[in-house]
Amino acid sequence: MSDVYLNGKFVGTTENALGFTEKLREERRKQAIPPSVSIYHDEESDEVQIESIKGRTLRPLIVVKNGRAVLTERHIQQLEKKEITWSDLVKQGAIEYLDASEEENAYIAFREQDITPEHTHLEVSPLAMLGLAASLVPYGNFNQSTRLNAGSKNQKQALGFYAANYPVRMDMDVNILHYPQKPIVNSIMHDVSKYEKHPVGQNIVVAIMSYKGYNMEDAIIINQGSIDRGFGRSSYFRPAIAEELRYPGGLVDEVGIPDKDVKGYKSERDYRYLEGDGIVYPEAVVDEGDVIIGKTSPPRFLSSMDEYSLTTSIRRESSVSLKHGEKGVIDFVLLTENEEGNKLIQVRVRDQRVPEIGDKFTSRHGQKGVVGLIVPQADMPFSASGIVPDIIFSPHGIPSRMTISHLIExxxxxxxxxxxxxxxxxxxxxxxxxxxxxxxxxxxxxxNGTETLYNGLTGEQYKAKIFIGNMYYLKLKHMVANKIHSRARGPIQLLTRQPTEGRAKEGGLRLGEMEKDTFVAHGASLLLKERFDSDRSVIPICEESGNIAVRDILRNKSYCPIAGENVTINDIEMPYAFKLILDEFKSLCIYPKIELEEKY
Amino acid sequence: MVTIQKEYLNALPKKVIDDLKKELPKDISEKKLQKILDECVATYESMKVDPGESVGLVSAESIGEPGTQMTLNTFHFAGVAEMNVTTGLPRIIEILDGRKEISTPMMDIYLAEPYSKGEDIKKIALQIKETKLKDVASEIFINIADSAIEITLDRSAMKAAGITDAHITKALSGAKAVAAKLSGDALNVKAKSKDLSINDLYKLKEKVRVVHLSGVKGISQVLPVKRDDEYIIITAGSNLMDVLGLPYVNPKKTVTNNIHEVSEVLGIEAARQATINEVFKVIESQGLNVDIRHIMLVVDTMTASGEIKGITRYGVVSEKASVLARASFETPIKHVLNAALIGERDELASVVENVMLNQPIPAGTGLPQLMVKAQGK
Known part of the structure; x- marks a missing residue:
């Protein structure tokens, strides 16, 4: 006696669980029960579970009966002639959908020749066990699964042709590859997914060899000639957005070239690309700091004085300009309204990205690498027939990773x-x-694919035969242009007076706790002091109270807020952050006194 | 044996002098000996740590850097040994934190002759293993009506553990609160005071379950093994005091991995050595190469006060003289508030405070100070 559950609810019992499930499944194949219903017999607890709820992942399998697939050659022929469709196969009971639990009852053959009388199902294709991205890796079965995984992940980051209507779209951070190609080595999945409509890479000549050590640690070497011919070129699109916001009191933002008396007015030069309406013209070549959309906002606080003053209140500059390190060409200007009916301006900036040292490239086998050197075509190795590789890939990337598919491709x-x-x-x-x-x-x-190559610099023949051939290479979206960052001096934080953090804010690179320790371990005490004076400040200290004194420059007087004027006050150098922590102590009602003594 | 001039005896460590005596030929000329000794002294002096060297920080880095590799290795070691032993980074953390309750206490019991040759090794191991009443009981339940606990004894378990009826009656007769009666396999434990509540009865049952019958308290498992021509007993659980008192144990070689126990039984010097051994054992087992002097320095700071102090905010860090230094390491508010309450004064004598104030640190090139005060008019 086995219990029968429908969607987890007890509905009855059956004497013959096996026969019962078998019969139910037959009914499903005859379309008496919807194909999405799963019937599962749990042998351990002797229960029959019937599920029809949403959210179960189902996968199609070919039904096998008496050691023979129900799907026959005749079906295939009919399919080819377009007499029937996939759903007809489901209706005929040749294909059925199983969920994860019903799969436990099934015995699934991997290939047709593997079928024995015990088998209940046959895989539609062995490829079905892989996802879309993983099945785009050619010769994937020659790899370790980790590399297959890495290869399919890399493909998701590749630049390509993401949408045919990209010229009229306003997507954030978008890249378009300039001359995308269909891979020479492809798979069924490339056809099924219409890969040639949205390819992401280019077929290039790859030589596996070293080149002056510039391709160590997974770096790759690129032929300058290939770049000139268009390899790896892409465009980077990024919209700038401005809105005419409404504020309480009828005040409103204004798009236009700001007047010179506006608070925070930049320079005339910064507004030079703006047209009369305050928006840049298309195809303007802009650089960092240039204003794209000129805008002014009403003053932040309306004081009572301003209301009665005769002069009109001073507006604030709130233009949108290119951030530090950004450059490009104005591609597209869009004027519209947002949900609240405010004027909305979007300006798309385009930037051509030619491959440079530090850009990331990969094959489809998890063999990613960064450009280490760009070599003039004349200096690249060449074969007797005049073939010059586009990319030189390091042989050290192969043994430990065991990506055989890379070699076969x-x-x-x-x-x-x-x-x-x-x-x-x-x-x-x-x-x-x-x-x-x-x-x-x-x-x-x-x-074996090897060829005799000649040194491009000396013309000498290489002693070793070089493995050279064609591969599909992808440019990944991680480009140095978006990441490069350095700083000598720059913006500081208001609270601590220490440098800001992060590339977007042109921040400093922190010398952290453990880095500090290395200075201490070397005993380099003065170098450490020098490194840490980013927030150096000179604070007047009252010797009487040990408190921070006041230096009134207007009245040319120094005094201590506690001990008064007749005290000795000394200037002491300390980090502003330390002065801040003293202030915080005071706010906790702790009185930190500084006692001064002669240094020598 | 070569005689070495007196002035060198204090200039060189004893180990070096002993080595020299052994290695140098007997008929060495006075002049050559002098030259060799001078060379030795010069080399020895050059090997000394310079004044102002940040030895503590170098030790911390020298242990900390390989420690980052250890985290990954730890997983591979779990469950390999016959008894599951905590090794790797968790063990290092446990030791350096100075934890009282360690996760896997263990002992290596060395035996006196002739047992160390393997005689009666199983019997001795069994004698050391602690047996509790629950180990020899097949059933324990509460009789509420009689407010008694009824226990069915497991004869085969008793035989295996070497427990007789006399052991059980003796162990239970010592207890004041209960009266035990044994008839056949049934043991009846009755509370002397009448009308116990069910709660009390349950508590009593839990107490009776763990009544100690034989063996050394705390030793839950024993494993006799042969190590370099000698039979020893490895135990899970540790009780150094009682084990050292057993007649068939070699007290000179027997060790435990519980450093607090070593400190209590044998004193702080032994605990220092035990801690060094334990840390070094882990680092060695991971195939890492850390100079033992770094570990010695850390353990010295842990044990210098006469008791084991962990490298935690409750241990050695709380001993720091500077408020700012203490506050910069965990729970700053606690330290600053307490310092404010007693009006503490920070002399800015150490490294951390001077980094905070961006003053030259008193280490390395920042250590030398001017000693002469200018006498100007």
Whole structure:
């Protein structure tokens, strides 16, 4: 006697659980029960669980009966002739959807030739066990799973062609690759997902060798000639947004070129790209600090004096300008209204990004690397037939990571490029390596893909044969232009007078606690003092009370708020942060006295 | 044996002098000996730590840096040993924090002759292992009607642990509150005072369960093993005082990993050495290379006061003279408020305070000071 549950609720019992579930499933295949219903027999607790609620992940499988797949060759032919569709197969009971629990009752064959009489289902394709991104890795079954994972993650960060209507969209932080290509080595999933409509990379020539040590630690070397021909070029789009906000009292923001008497007026130069309406003109070449949208806001506080004063209240400058380190060309200007009916201005800035040292590139196998050197084409190695690699990849990236698919793709790309065809690299079902090798041999190349290369600088022949071929390379969205940062002097925080933090605020690079310790360990005491004077300040201290004294420059007088005027007051150098903590002590009713003594 | 001039005896450590005596040829000329000794003294002097060297910080970095690699290694070691032993970073933290309750107390009991050769090793191990009443009981339940606890004894367990009826009656006869009666396998424990509440009865049952029958208290498991031609007993649980008192134990070699126990039984000097050994053992087992002097320095600061103090805000940090230094390490408000209450004065004599005030730190190049005061008119 087994209990039967429907969506977790007890509905009855059955004497023959196996027969019961079998019968229910038959009914489902006959369309008497919706295909999304799952029937699961839990043998351990002897329960039958029937689920129809939403939120279960279902996956399609081919039904197997008596050791033979229900889906036959005839079905395939009908599908090809477009006489039937996928949903017809479900209706005919050839395909059914299982959820995670019903899968426990199923015995699923991986390939058709593996089917035995015990099997209940067959995978639609072995590729079905991988997700979309993972199945885009060619020859994925030759890899460690970690690398497959890294490879599919990298593809998500690649620059490509994300939407065909990008010229009329206002997306934040968007990149478009200039000459995207369809990969030579592809898979079924590339066709299924219409990859050629939104490709993310380019087919290039890769040589696996070292080059003067500039490709150590995963760095790659790029051919300047390839860059000039358009490799890895992309555009970076970023909108600037301004709104005409309304304030209480009928006051309103105003878009326009600010008047010179506006509080916080920049310089005439900064407003030079603005047209009469206060907005830049398209195709203006702008640099950091340039105003894109001129705007003024009403004063923040209305004092009683201002209300009666004859002069009109002074407005505040609140223009939108390019931040530190940003540059580009004005691409698109959009004028509209927001939900509240306020005027909304969006200006899109475009910046062409040519590959430079520090940009990140990757193949589809988790072999990411940063550009270490850009070499003139004349100095790149070349083969007897005149082939020059676009990228030089370090051989040290291979042994420890064991990305065999990377090597096979290189081989496959070479065959594809030489014979002018696409190579099927579908995981578990790819064109075998042996055939690629044979094709290479037939075309008069070394079957292992190596070639004799010559040193581009000296013309000497390299002693080793170099593994060279074609690969699909992706440019990743992490570009140095968005990350480079340095500072000698710059903005400080109001409260502590210490440098601000972070690239966006042009901040300092903190010498932290542990870095401080290294100075102490070296005994470099004066160097440590010098490093830590970012917030140095000179504070007058009253010797009588040990308190911070006041220096009144207007009256040229110094006095102590506690001990009065007839006291000795000395200027003491200390970090402003320390003065701040003394003030905080005072706010806690703790009186920190500073006792002074002669240094020598 | 070479005789070494008196003036060198104080200039060099004893170990070096002993080595020299052993290594130098007997018929060495006076002149050559002089030259060698001078060279030794010069080398020894150059190896000394310079004044103003931040030895504590260098120790901290020298232990801390390999410690970052240790965190990752820790997982691989868990569960490998026969008894699950805390090693790696958690163990280091436990020792340096000076924790009283360590997670896996253990002893290595060395035995006196002839037991160290393996004689009666199983029997001795069994004698050391603590047996409680619950270990030999197959059933314990409360009889509410008679306000008594009824225990069914497990004869096979008793035999295995070497417990007789006499052991049990003797152990229970010592208790004042109960009267025990044994008939066959049934043991009846009755409270002497009448009308106990169920709550009290339950508490009594819990007490009876853990009545000590035989063995050394605190030793929950024993494992006889052979280590370098000698049979020793490794135990889970530790009781140094009682184990050292056993006649068949070699008290000179027996050790525990509970440093507080060592401190209580053998004194602070032994505890210092035990702590150094324990820390070094962990670092060595991780395949890391940390000079033992760094560990010695840390352990010296932990034990210098005569009792074990952890490197925590309650331990050695609370001993710091400077308010600012204490406040900069955890719970600043507590330290500042307490300092304000008693009007504490900070002499700014140490490193941390001077970093806070951005003054030259009294270490390294900041240490030398002018001693002569200018006598101007």
């Amino acid at each position: 290189l081989l496959g790309g070479k065959v594809g490029a030489l014979s002018g065809r696409y190579i099927d690299g579908t995981t578990f079902d790819a064109e075998p390596e042996e055939r690629l090798r044979k094709d290479l041999l037939d075309m008069g190349f070394n079957e």
